[in-house]
Amino acid sequence: MKKKLLSMLLVVAMTASMALTGCGSGDKAASGSAKADAGSDDGEYTIVVMPKLTGIPYFTATGEGATKAGEDLGVNVIYNGPTTADAAQQVTMIEDYITQGVDAICVAPNDAAAMTAVLKKARDAGIIILDWDTAADPSLVDASIHNIDDVAFGEHMMQDLVKFMGTDDAQYAIITGGLSAENLNGWIAAAQAYAEKNYPNLELVADPYPTDEKQDVAYSTTQDVMKAYPDVKGILGFSTPTGPGCGLAIRDLGLQDQVSLVANAMEDDVQDVLSDGSLDEGCLWDCNDLGYLTVCVAKSLLDGNKLEDGMDVDGWGTIEVQDDKNVILGPAADYKAK
Amino acid sequence: MQIIEKLTKKKEMGILVMIIVLSIILAFANSNFLTLNNIFDFLRSNAVLGIMAFGVLPVLLTGGIDLSISSTIALCAVVAGEFMLAFPSSNILIVIIISMAVGAVVGAINGLIITKFDIPPIVATLGTQTIILAGVLLYTNGVWISGLPQWFISFGQIQLGAFHSVGKVVGLSMQVILLIVAGLITWLIIKYTLLGRGIYAIGGNKQSAMRVGYNVNKITIFVYIFAGLMTGLAAVTHISIVGQVDPNTYLNYEMDVFAIVFIGGTSVVGGFGTVLGTSLGIVLMAIIKNGLVLAKVPTYWQKVVMGLIILLTVSVDVINRKREQAKLVRVDVEEEEVDKRE
Numbered sequence: 001m002k003k004k005l006l007s008m009l010l011v012v013a014m015t016a017s018m019a020l021t022g023c024g025s026g027d028k029a030a031s032g033s034a035k036a037d038a039g040s041d042d043g044e045y046t047i048v049v050m051p052k053l054t055g056i057p058y059f060t061a062t063g064e065g066a067t068k069a070g071e072d073l074g075v076n077v078i079y080n081g082p083t084t085a086d087a088a089q090q091v092t093m094i095e096d097y098i099t100q101g102v103d104a105i106c107v108a109p110n111d112a113a114a115m116t117a118v119l120k121k122a123r124d125a126g127i128i129i130l131d132w133d134t135a136a137d138p139s140l141v142d143a144s145i146h147n148i149d150d151v152a153f154g155e156h157m158m159q160d161l162v163k164f165m166g167t168d169d170a171q172y173a174i175i176t177g178g179l180s181a182e183n184l185n186g187w188i189a190a191a192q193a194y195a196e197k198n199y200p201n202l203e204l205v206a207d208p209y210p211t212d213e214k215q216d217v218a219y220s221t222t223q224d225v226m227k228a229y230p231d232v233k234g235i236l237g238f239s240t241p242t243g244p245g246c247g248l249a250i251r252d253l254g255l256q257d258q259v260s261l262v263a264n265a266m267e268d269d270v271q272d273v274l275s276d277g278s279l280d281e282g283c284l285w286d287c288n289d290l291g292y293l294t295v296c297v298a299k300s301l302l303d304g305n306k307l308e309d310g311m312d313v314d315g316w317g318t319i320e321v322q323d324d325k326n327v328i329l330g331p332a333a334d335y336k337a338k
Numbered sequence: 339m340q341i342i343e344k345l346t347k348k349k350e351m352g353i354l355v356m357i358i359v360l361s362i363i364l365a366f367a368n369s370n371f372l373t374l375n376n377i378f379d380f381l382r383s384n385a386v387l388g389i390m391a392f393g394v395l396p397v398l399l400t401g402g403i404d405l406s407i408s409s410t411i412a413l414c415a416v417v418a419g420e421f422m423l424a425f426p427s428s429n430i431l432i433v434i435i436i437s438m439a440v441g442a443v444v445g446a447i448n449g450l451i452i453t454k455f456d457i458p459p460i461v462a463t464l465g466t467q468t469i470i471l472a473g474v475l476l477y478t479n480g481v482w483i484s485g486l487p488q489w490f491i492s493f494g495q496i497q498l499g500a501f502h503s504v505g506k507v508v509g510l511s512m513q514v515i516l517l518i519v520a521g522l523i524t525w526l527i528i529k530y531t532l533l534g535r536g537i538y539a540i541g542g543n544k545q546s547a548m549r550v551g552y553n554v555n556k557i558t559i560f561v562y563i564f565a566g567l568m569t570g571l572a573a574v575t576h577i578s579i580v581g582q583v584d585p586n587t588y589l590n591y592e593m594d595v596f597a598i599v600f601i602g603g604t605s606v607v608g609g610f611g612t613v614l615g616t617s618l619g620i621v622l623m624a625i626i627k628n629g630l631v632l633a634k635v636p637t638y639w640q641k642v643v644m645g646l647i648i649l650l651t652v653s654v655d656v657i658n659r660k661r662e663q664a665k666l667v668r669v670d671v672e673e674e675e676v677d678k679r680e
Contacts, residue, residue: 056474056586057482133650179637207637214587215580220383224631227370244582269482269582
């Protein structure tokens with residue numbers, strides 16, 4: 001009896017904890033929609049911005065931007081997503097928002113194919129659909145917010161690495177978050193292609209090393225790579241834990257002046273390794289701006305505007321539009337020591 | 339002759355041979371591999387997993403399992419990090435004690451749920467794992483804790499008996515010392531105390547252990563607290579290496595930890611396994627991870643080679659054991675004696 005009771009309690013606790021975080025802003029969402037219903041009378045829009053997952057710094061920062069845009073533009077912004085990068089949970093949550101009758105849904109899909117049916121349903125309900133961070137089925141979205149031009153970003157990191165190395169006749173290595181991450185692979189391919197074309201004497205010592213998106217794995221991998229290839233002069237790090245991880249390894253090896261490192265990073269996490277040149281430059285886009293721009297474009301579409309390259313968007317300014325739908329956030333944001 | 343015979347009969351033999359063979363191959367592939375500098379480096383990188391492996395060894399010996407360690411280490415790391423930000427003038431000893439205390443509390447909760455309500459450990463610890471992780475993510479929002487005090491960063495850099503060799507400072511780092519201390523404590527407890535005998539007895543046969551007079555519940559609660567304590571120590575060790583707290587980084591840590599313990603010859607159903615075996619498991623995993631990069635094995639092949647080595651090691655172990663058991667089938671008493679001696 002006792003046993004049954006406790007296992008039931010455990011189950012309840014587990015579901016409760018999932019619900020708590022799964023809908024980390026469950027309350028917010030509920031109150032948001034309540035406001036939306038009330039607000040629909042005075043013409044206030046309700047815009048849902050859904051990240052791939054909540055609880056990681058990247059999507060926390062984009063959320064801050066989105067919420068800020070909501071305040072600045074006077075629209076209701078609901079920023080909510082699953083706690084794990086789970087496409088099925090995103091589908092369920094979007095279905096709930098369709099029922100609630102929101103005006104726009106901006107989603108960063110975990111799996112574009114899995115979203116198709118539910119996005120179609122949302123469209124039929126007259127909801128404006130945007131994707132951001134990662135593309136969904138292009139035929140279903142009204143606009144697609146790209147954080148960066150993938151090719152330009154990879155080339156930019158490669159150029160900066162050569163700039164910091166001071167030579168294009170050297171060996172370099174690539175350390176990446178994971179071998180199956182599509183966006184990372186896109187940047188790596190662009191960087192490699194650019195190097196092959198423009199720096200024929202630059203030699204990549206091995207295939208990219210994966211680090212499970214973990215800072216300590218990036219740290220030990222960098223140490224091992226430097227032992228295997230002591231002549232390496234430059235390292236490119238893709239995915240945000242590589243910035244602090246590889247940077248710390250270079251500091252502990254005492255190679256700040258011998259090895260140049262250009263890596264993705266969240267700005268706040270790498271101030272320390274930037275300070276002594278362990279990390280020469282951190283690269284990413286402005287995460288707050290990504291959330292902000294998404295909401296601005298959504299509102300502009302709700303106002304009945306049509307996307308055009310160079311058009312002015314309320315609260316943002318001029319935007320770059322490619323192929324009628326793809327809005328590009330802008331060039332990379334580079335972090336140097338403050 | 340007898341000594342050699344005794345040695346080859348040891349269960350750890352398979353993994354030891356694998357370590358020696360791999361080391362020879364890797365030393366030829368890269369002369370850097372067998373340098374003290376590299377050995378200390380890869381031990382340091384694997385100290386966290388190693389300390390956790392020692393921590394869960396007693397749990398696995400009783401036939402239990404603790405899935406919550408990956409969330410517990412995240413919790414301990416966040417608490418330790420926040421504590422240091424709030425009290426920048428405290429010291430390392432207090433930080434370690436607080437982190438271990440947090441781990442012990444989680445362990446006690448696990449132990450109590452498992453014993454008082456007779457819930458299978460895998461279910462109970464899966465529950466606590468989920469709850470703790472959710473709590474940590476709710477509190478931190480996944481944001482890293484940076485700006486830890488300088489004395490803590492310096493603690494992570496301490497190298498004992500440091501000397502200069504080939505232009506590099508070589509020494510036993512703090513993390514490796516903590517790993518060795520954790521191993522010694524675990525060894526003393528399970529080998530030389532009545533408690534340790536009880537742990538093996540429960541893993542062998544719970545009913546018999548009870549009849550012989552062991553307090554099964556108390557021992558069970560102890561092993562989970564012990565796992566929590568070691569996880570707390572591992573948390574401080576981890577942040578002392580990376581200098582920051584990333585609450586998301588510990589996801590799936592428990593799998594790497596179990597891999598070490600099981601490669602080290604510990605039975606999946608409990609009852610046998612040794613600190614020596616687990617130590618060799620740590621060394622083998624460390625060598626594989628470090629050596630494959632140093633030997634310039636292509637990235638995509640590294641995981642394949644890693645899997646093959648693990649399978650090979652474990653099957654040598656299993657074949658040895660089967661052969662031994664075939665010999666002992668007729669004399670059951672002797673087999674039990676062998677097990678007790680483990």
